[in-house]
Amino acid sequence: ALLSRPLKLDAVEQVNVIYSNAAALVIPLVKALMGDAYVIYSCAFIIVQLVLLWTHASSLLQGSSALDWKKVLTNINMIAIAAGALLYWFRVVLPAPLQNTMSTVGNMMGPMGMLLAIAEKPLREVFCTRRNYLPTVLRLVVCPLVVLVLLWVCHASSWVADGKNILMTVYLAAITPACATVTSMAQLYDRDAAHSSALYVLTTLLSIVSMPIMIGLFDLLL
Numbered sequence: 001a002l003l004s005r006p007l008k009l010d011a012v013e014q015v016n017v018i019y020s021n022a023a024a025l026v027i028p029l030v031k032a033l034m035g036d037a038y039v040i041y042s043c044a045f046i047i048v049q050l051v052l053l054w055t056h057a058s059s060l061l062q063g064s065s066a067l068d069w070k071k072v073l074t075n076i077n078m079i080a081i082a083a084g085a086l087l088y089w090f091r092v093v094l095p096a097p098l099q100n101t102m103s104t105v106g107n108m109m110g111p112m113g114m115l116l117a118i119a120e121k122p123l124r125e126v127f128c129t130r131r132n133y134l135p136t137v138l139r140l141v142v143c144p145l146v147v148l149v150l151l152w153v154c155h156a157s158s159w160v161a162d163g164k165n166i167l168m169t170v171y172l173a174a175i176t177p178a179c180a181t182v183t184s185m186a187q188l189y190d191r192d193a194a195h196s197s198a199l200y201v202l203t204t205l206l207s208i209v210s211m212p213i214m215i216g217l218f219d220l221l222l
Helices: 011-018 022-033 036-062 069-073 076-089 096-107 109-115 123-128 130-154 163-175 180-188 193-221
Strands: none
Touching: 011 036, 011 130, 011 180, 011 193, 022 036, 022 163, 036 076, 036 163, 036 180, 123 130, 123 193, 130 163, 130 193, 163 193, 180 193
């Protein structure tokens, strides 16, 4: 909101800066780096972001403040998370074949997220369009640094036991590339989906460099 006017960010650029690709990338990353036990914290982040995607992001892309709560509550991701939470709370153990199948499908989330990085513009144009780098820097550098400074100033890692590892799951969600869903929403609301797709591709490719740096800073400061 503060930067949109001075930097002349349009709605597509704003939403790509604000929302990260948490659902597709963070859960596989958390499982690989920290283990399955921490995935529940990633789901908490994803629930909040999904609600905001279908309220705040939707209203930005539509240019209207009207909210469709039916779309929020019936979103397939929200239903899946609610079902998973119920299974967790009631300690329901699924049959081994079903567990193995769901685990295999879950392991596909990361690769599937990368496959979505298909730009509607040639890669040369994606990399050579100078405007694309402004939202990319905001998403991959500025937003993560703001989050990191806030966590450092508040000493948030000391609030609860194992606070640093719990915060890491949140921080991983904050430093990922632009949200893949934004491109689909841009198409839905007749916005510049090609520009959104280009931002998704650029942030995804450059995150290979930015994410290790940001994780290193997290370990250094917290």
